Amino acid sequence: MKVNAIFRxxxxxxxxxxxxxxxxxxxxxxxxxxxxxxxxxxxKQYLRSARTFFDRGSIYFSDxxxxxxxxxxxxxxxxxxxxxxxxxxxxxxxxxLAPILPDLKRSDFLAQTKKTKSLYEEIAGGVTTDVAEKxxxxxxxxxxxxxxxxxxxxxxxTAAHVLGFMANQNEKYTGIxxxxxxxNNILTSRETGSFASFFAEIFLGxxxxxxxxxxxxxxxxxxxxxxxxxxxxxxxxxxxxERWGAEAGGAIIMDPHTGDILAMSAFPDFDPGGRxxxxxxxxxxxxxxxxxxxxxxKPLTLAAGxxxxxxxxxxxxxDTGEVILNNRRIMxxxxxxxxxxxxxxxxxxxxxxxxxFVMQKMGKESFRDYMLAYGxxxxxxxxxxxxxxxxxxxxxxxxxxxxxxxxxxxGIALTPIxxxxxxxxxxxxxxxxxxxxxxxxxYDLGPTKNxxxxxxxxxxxxxxALEDITQMLIKAVDEALVGGTASLPNYSIAAKxxxxxxxxxxxxxxxxxxxxxxFGYYPAYxxxxxxxxxxxxxxNIRYSSETLTGPFMETAKFLLNYYEVPPDR
Numbered sequence: 001m002k003v004n005a006i007f008r009x010x011x012x013x014x015x016x017x018x019x020x021x022x023x024x025x026x027x028x029x030x031x032x033x034x035x036x037x038x039x040x041x042x043x044k045q046y047l048r049s050a051r052t053f054f055d056r057g058s059i060y061f062s063d064x065x066x067x068x069x070x071x072x073x074x075x076x077x078x079x080x081x082x083x084x085x086x087x088x089x090x091x092x093x094x095x096x097l098a099p100i101l102p103d104l105k106r107s108d109f110l111a112q113t114k115k116t117k118s119l120y121e122e123i124a125g126g127v128t129t130d131v132a133e134k135x136x137x138x139x140x141x142x143x144x145x146x147x148x149x150x151x152x153x154x155x156x157x158t159a160a161h162v163l164g165f166m167a168n169q170n171e172k173y174t175g176i177x178x179x180x181x182x183x184n185n186i187l188t189s190r191e192t193g194s195f196a197s198f199f200a201e202i203f204l205g206x207x208x209x210x211x212x213x214x215x216x217x218x219x220x221x222x223x224x225x226x227x228x229x230x231x232x233x234x235x236x237x238x239x240x241x242e243r244w245g246a247e248a249g250g251a252i253i254m255d256p257h258t259g260d261i262l263a264m265s266a267f268p269d270f271d272p273g274g275r276x277x278x279x280x281x282x283x284x285x286x287x288x289x290x291x292x293x294x295x296x297x298k299p300l301t302l303a304a305g306x307x308x309x310x311x312x313x314x315x316x317x318x319d320t321g322e323v324i325l326n327n328r329r330i331m332x333x334x335x336x337x338x339x340x341x342x343x344x345x346x347x348x349x350x351x352x353x354x355x356x357f358v359m360q361k362m363g364k365e366s367f368r369d370y371m372l373a374y375g376x377x378x379x380x381x382x383x384x385x386x387x388x389x390x391x392x393x394x395x396x397x398x399x400x401x402x403x404x405x406x407x408x409x410x411g412i413a414l415t416p417i418x419x420x421x422x423x424x425x426x427x428x429x430x431x432x433x434x435x436x437x438x439x440x441x442x443y444d445l446g447p448t449k450n451x452x453x454x455x456x457x458x459x460x461x462x463x464x465a466l467e468d469i470t471q472m473l474i475k476a477v478d479e480a481l482v483g484g485t486a487s488l489p490n491y492s493i494a495a496k497x498x499x500x501x502x503x504x505x506x507x508x509x510x511x512x513x514x515x516x517x518x519f520g521y522y523p524a525y526x527x528x529x530x531x532x533x534x535x536x537x538x539x540n541i542r543y544s545s546e547t548l549t550g551p552f553m554e555t556a557k558f559l560l561n562y563y564e565v566p567p568d569r
Contacts, residue, residue: 056151057187057220059163059179061227062439064563069227072163072180072272075152078132078145080123084115086142093140097123100134126150151180153273159230161284162223162264162384162437165272177282178272179221179437182385186218186441219443224260224436229253232558233263237533240551241267244538246516250286250416251551253559256424256521256530258453259433261382287380287387290413291534294500295333295350296517297409299469300422301358302343304370306465310361313468316342317357325401330356333499347472347496348480355407364403368395371406373460374422375432381454382417382435390414409500420519420532425460426469426494427521427530432457470494474524486549490567491560494527495520495552497544502537513537516544518552522560523568529559 059072080101087093090113094106101124112121125148127135132145151166164178175184233251241249253263268281276282283289305311321337323330332352338345346354359367371377377392391413394402405411417435424433434454441449473494478487487493498517501509517534521527531552538547559565
């Protein structure tokens, strides 16, 4: 028995030794004899862009019939790469590629071919099937064509600031700016491991770049943005910016009752699917920038005074054209005095002295409390990245002049989304809503999550005050705006213009630079929409009634017709 056991052990040992010899011989042939050949095969089989395994949820607009329209999705494209160690006669190879890839620069290509320590260089991405087939047909050693998935924005620049874009960050292809960033963990979250081959690395010398994590999407997101409305708003706003030579412009259309953003546009914009040459236009100024808004704040001041009961629409004061507080002179925009005037004329003629009168009747502390109740000093909580709060520290000053200037929108700086939410309080019965651009999340695993509108506060203003300020704003449109020529015969529109001096970098204000703004809600007695527009420094024109009345009314006509809103008068 003992002899048999020893014999079996020797037999097993001999077998293992034989396997080792075969294994070593095979390794020698793979690495030495056929190294180049198998190396190229390995490159073709295992070298992949990380985007080859890239997956990401889609973003959808939802139209007025709740039909989903793709806003951001994936499409199959091709990536052209090379192994510089295998590409010879680089000039000739470039001459073959140049007619197929016209954007490929000779200097760049030749520089890549000289990276002889590299196994992997990307030559061109986003290549179509036709181009990929032509490159395959060249059959150039060391040149490869790979399938890849890329982020695609079917509507081009539409809603660019809302959507954001994708880019490589810290060696990951991830969401940058907008919803791509804010909901990045929903759109992409589950990493399913490495696709590198252990045996390819051991036997064929394929290293480093073959490692690519496969990432699967968690779900899709559905927006409140209506694509037809968004496109029309961008057209109207873009034309206004161009016509008046403005440095920038923005606009928001919101449902005042739910906070749903139907459209949100800012110029200058960018192409989310293109290469971003400048960083200046990427942040969303509607949530990330503050402005001194000017006279559009006056209705908020008067509504507060009406709610407190210190004024009525017929209340009067004697306008001398100026008020002096803390040794500072505050004047009306035209520097004119009007004598005895009521609150309607304060709105119609946008009298700074009238807003100051209301603030003084209320008292500093009470005025501050109302402004803060409108949420002017807070972030709105909108589901977009980078939101900043309004700058209202002047409302904590002991100096009365700071409250006086705030009453007509100077000395406090607000985001466009922040002031739009405040205007919605006048339109929705006194509620402070939380604006939103996403209304549901369609999870890949599990049910769809419908996001409910958020009402943060209710009863901010009493019914009588809301009715009074609405009637005053309607009358201002019907009788005073552009001489009463801008009103719509079958619809009541409550609106107010604003023209504000732009703060200078070194303090004070630029005398010849202005922010034009315009807000309104309609139909005024049963509002469906609250709209805010602004232009930054339009050229050679003083008042917003001249620059924004047309765009605002064009938007109103479109919305009322598109949504088939019944006339209210």
